[in-house]
Every structure is written in C-alpha cells, then in structure tokens.
Amino acid sequence: MKPNDAETCELGQQVELIRQQQEREFQIGVYVSWAVLFFFLILAFSGLKINLFGFEIKTIALDLGFITRSGPNIAEGIVVTIILSTASIVLACLLALMGALGRLSRFPPAYATSTFYISLVRGTPLLLQIFFLFFALPQIGIRLGPMTAGILALGLNYGAYMAEIFRAGIQSVDIGQQEAAYALGMTRNQMMHRVVFPQALRLIIPPIGNQFIAMQKDSALVSTVGFVHEILWRAEKHGRRDARHLEALLIAATFYWILTIIFSACQSKIEDRFSKGVRE
Amino acid sequence: MTQPIQPSSMVQVVDLEKFFGALQAVKQASFTVDIAEVVCIIGRSGSGKSTLLRCLNFLEQPHYGSIQIDDVRVIARPDGRVDPAQIHALRLKTGMVFQSFNLFAHRTALENVIEAPIIVKKMATTEATDLGLQLLEKVGLTDKKDQYPSRLSGGQQQRVAIARALAMQPKVMLFDEPTSALDPELIAEVLGVMRQLVDEGMTMIIVTHEMDFARNFADRIIFMDQGHLVEAGSPTQIFDQPQDARTRQFLYALDHQN
Numbered sequence A: 001m002k003p004n005d006a007e008t009c010e011l012g013q014q015v016e017l018i019r020q021q022q023e024r025e026f027q028i029g030v031y032v033s034w035a036v037l038f039f040f041l042i043l044a045f046s047g048l049k050i051n052l053f054g055f056e057i058k059t060i061a062l063d064l065g066f067i068t069r070s071g072p073n074i075a076e077g078i079v080v081t082i083i084l085s086t087a088s089i090v091l092a093c094l095l096a097l098m099g100a101l102g103r104l105s106r107f108p109p110a111y112a113t114s115t116f117y118i119s120l121v122r123g124t125p126l127l128l129q130i131f132f133l134f135f136a137l138p139q140i141g142i143r144l145g146p147m148t149a150g151i152l153a154l155g156l157n158y159g160a161y162m163a164e165i166f167r168a169g170i171q172s173v174d175i176g177q178q179e180a181a182y183a184l185g186m187t188r189n190q191m192m193h194r195v196v197f198p199q200a201l202r203l204i205i206p207p208i209g210n211q212f213i214a215m216q217k218d219s220a221l222v223s224t225v226g227f228v229h230e231i232l233w234r235a236e237k238h239g240r241r242d243a244r245h246l247e248a249l250l251i252a253a254t255f256y257w258i259l260t261i262i263f264s265a266c267q268s269k270i271e272d273r274f275s276k277g278v279r280e
Numbered sequence B: 001m002t003q004p005i006q007p008s009s010m011v012q013v014v015d016l017e018k019f020f021g022a023l024q025a026v027k028q029a030s031f032t033v034d035i036a037e038v039v040c041i042i043g044r045s046g047s048g049k050s051t052l053l054r055c056l057n058f059l060e061q062p063h064y065g066s067i068q069i070d071d072v073r074v075i076a077r078p079d080g081r082v083d084p085a086q087i088h089a090l091r092l093k094t095g096m097v098f099q100s101f102n103l104f105a106h107r108t109a110l111e112n113v114i115e116a117p118i119i120v121k122k123m124a125t126t127e128a129t130d131l132g133l134q135l136l137e138k139v140g141l142t143d144k145k146d147q148y149p150s151r152l153s154g155g156q157q158q159r160v161a162i163a164r165a166l167a168m169q170p171k172v173m174l175f176d177e178p179t180s181a182l183d184p185e186l187i188a189e190v191l192g193v194m195r196q197l198v199d200e201g202m203t204m205i206i207v208t209h210e211m212d213f214a215r216n217f218a219d220r221i222i223f224m225d226q227g228h229l230v231e232a233g234s235p236t237q238i239f240d241q242p243q244d245a246r247t248r249q250f251l252y253a254l255d256h257q258n
C-alpha cells in the first residue's frame, strides 16, 4: 500500500527527527567516553590507592612540588615552540611553493633544482639535517644562531615534503580553469596567481594544517642539540636536575597536547574561510 | 601585424596541421570567415572539430600553417616556439566558450566577468564593474551577479561564460559545443543569447551538434571528417545537397539515430 502525501510527509519528518536524535546520542556518547578516558588518565597519575574487590591498585604518585616549581619555567618554552614551529612552517610553505612550481616547470634548471632538493632532503633523516646545521656547519666556519639553525632545518625538511602537497593541489585544479584564463589573454603568472593558487589553496590548507601540527612536535627534535630552549629542552633539563623525569615529561606532553588541540580548533575555522565558492 | 588579405575577412586559416603524437587531428585545414559571418563546424565525434577551434587561439599548438585574425597573423611552427606576444595578441582577438563552462569556481558571476578586463586590460574596477553589469543584464543574469558558479544552473553558468568572453571585446567568438553539457530545457536559453550575438553582427565560429541552430543561424557550415575539412557551404547546400559521400553518410546517420 502506498502511503498518501500527508502520511509520507509526516513519516519524513519523523525519520528526520529520529536521525537527529541518533546523531545527538552519538555525540553525547563520544563526549562521555572522552571524559571517562580522561578520568582514567588523571586517575593513573593521582597517587591514590584504590581498593577494588580486595585488590590493592597503586596509581602513580607525582611530585607536585616539582610540578609547581618547574612548571612555569617549562611553560616559557611554549612561546619558543610556537615561534619555532610558526617560522618554520612559513619557510616550509615558501620552499614548498617553489619546489612545486619547479616540479611543474618545463625549464630544465628549475625542474632539476626542485627534484634535487626534494630528493636530497627526503633521502636523509631530519635529525641528521638538524645535526648538520648545528654541528657540521660551524666546522667550516658557518655559525648560525640556534633559533635560525632550528628554523632552517625544520623549514628545509618540511618544505620538501610539502612541495608534493602543493604540487598535487595545483594539479588538482581543473585544467579547464587554466584554459579559460589563457583564452581570456592571461599570462601564465596571472593565471597562476589569480586562478590556480586561490583554488589550490583551499585544497592544500587541510594538509598544511596537519603538517603544522606535526611540526609543533617535531620542533622538539631541535632540543636534542641543546641550544633552543623550547618545551622539551626545558622539561628535560628540569627533569634531570631533580631526577623527576616522569613529572617533567608529563608537563611537556600536556603543553604539546594543548597546543595541538587549540590549533586543531583554529584549523577548521581557517578551512571554512577558504571554502568560498564551494559551499555556500 | 599585417593587413587582412581580403578587407572583408576576419579569420583566415591556411594549411593548418595539428598532431597528437602519431595521430593527426587536423589535416591541411584552410578556410576564411568573413566579418559578421557565422560558421558552424559539424562532424562526428573525434573528427577534430574541437582541436581545430582550439588551435585558433593556441589552446592547442598547431604544428604547421598560419592563422590570421583581424590584423594579427601567427605562423605555426613544428617546434612550438611561437612568440608568446603573438599568441597573446591572437587571444585578445578571440573569446572562447567551452562545453564545460569553466567559470572560475572561486569567483562570483560578476567577478568572473570583470576578472580579465581588470587583470589583462588593466581596466579600473568601477569601469569594469559597469561593463560587467551591462553584460550580465544582456545575458539576463543581473539577479545572479553575486552567486558563485556552484549555485548556478548549467545554462546560467554558460550565459555567464559568454558574458565573460564578451567582456574582453573580442573580434571573433569561438564556441565549442556550448550546449552539449546542458539539460534539454536549458539549451534554449543559451542558444537565445547566441542568437542575439548573431543579430548584433558578431563573427562566430561554432562547433555544434545543434543542427537546427546551425541550419537557421549559420551563414556557412563546415563538415569535418578525420581531421579533414571535407565540405563547406551554406546550410541548404550542406544539409540538402551534400556533395561528398562522407557528408551524406554523416547526415544520414544523424537522421536515423532518433
């Protein structure tokens, strides 16, 4: 039997309401589960002794004195981490753009320089590149400031990986867009600048965001050379001095995590801003 | 820059050849289009119609022959090393409308129309906006000026695309199957705008499968087959008294496919 219009309409509304209800339930379920997981994480480091059906469970006790003493100083590393990773991602984006354009160029030196750079950087470990800038260059008389060397190492490294992201973004803009621009008399530069880049940007912003999130943590690698006073370097120093490695690393982990959560929230805002013409 | 060989001709193509690897898509194509003439190119799929049209503004690099539009003459070279300034001059003489519209997806209807006048011709924004609004009115889309292409129907997108091409004040309009991607009920609105251009005396070269439009509005029909310009003539000549067997076969197949 075929339901009449009024009935299908009512049924449709009912189905939609049920769907919304299910969606809400899912969201609530996720929040509650997060809260539970978080609670257990806190509990694990609470130092409480829990008696569970006769079993004694000992949780990890933290030295709160150390945390209050060293926390603020480690926190000062947050600014350093942010400056380091932000400057590095900006450099990486510039290099990635040039790398991508080189890869797409029909001018042999441009193509060769780009592929050479990408191959060399992706073919060697990031840690080696950092050591190279900090320790190998001074040997031949090139002394960079620790921050400069750190930014250079991270920027160079990420630029090579991100060049592929940029290239894919540029290539995924429909070829018809280029043809239309050329047919209207635009030069290659005008076409790239006005038509391709703005549309490619929308596609590459999410992966750039991911790279930035990864970079915030990889910036800690720079601390291994011991001159850039970012979060992990400070945590390590305090932890060693007071033999409180556990507390120190937990403080550092918390700061990194919070940074990532804040940036992830910003990321979706930025993506919305660049979705012009795609969604309404 | 040279003068037109015939003062009345707008487009003159001589011995054009185009290869895709071993495949020759255009073979020794020669034809002229007079000022205000409307030429329709017909032929079966893969016969080289789009390629020929796209050679005219160097979206495809022809390998041999010459193209003259108005007072710009470009000689094709097998190595493709043609002076970019010449290609640019040729493109300024032509406006192109694509089967898939190709509106700039990140720009509104009005922004699409004023983009090239501002960027290429360095026109002032206010002046370009006036021109843009005028052209959108001409194609009947004033109320859609602030919409992004994704919010427009195919027919509306194609009309914006026509306005965008007209904004550069081309001497010749090139259409590559402008209605092939459209639902049947949207075809008429695009053909309506094209008809208006015919009435205004625009020189037009149209690759089309719309035989009714070709019959009613073309001054001349060119039939292409396997890269050759097989036959050219008035609509009556081509549709009613085709001389070449290939033309007859094509028209016969067309009549019997529905």
Ligand SMILES: Nc1ncnc2c1ncn2[C@@H]1O[C@H](COP(=O)(O)OP(=O)(O)OP(=O)(O)O)[C@@H](O)[C@H]1O
Residues within 6 Å of the ligand: B020, B023, B025, B043, B044, B045, B046, B047, B048, B049, B050, B051, B052
């Ligand atoms: N970029 C290209 N690379 C290689 N071959 C191509 C390319 N473009 C077109 N061709 C080939 O050239 C020939 C002519 O193609 P063209 O697109 O000009 O045909 P058409 O007459 O426009 O066909 P349709 O009516 O299907 O649009 C075809 O055999 C096609 O496969």
Ligand SMILES: [Mg+2]
Residues within 6 Å of the ligand: B049, B050, B051, B176, B177
């Ligand atoms: Mg075609």
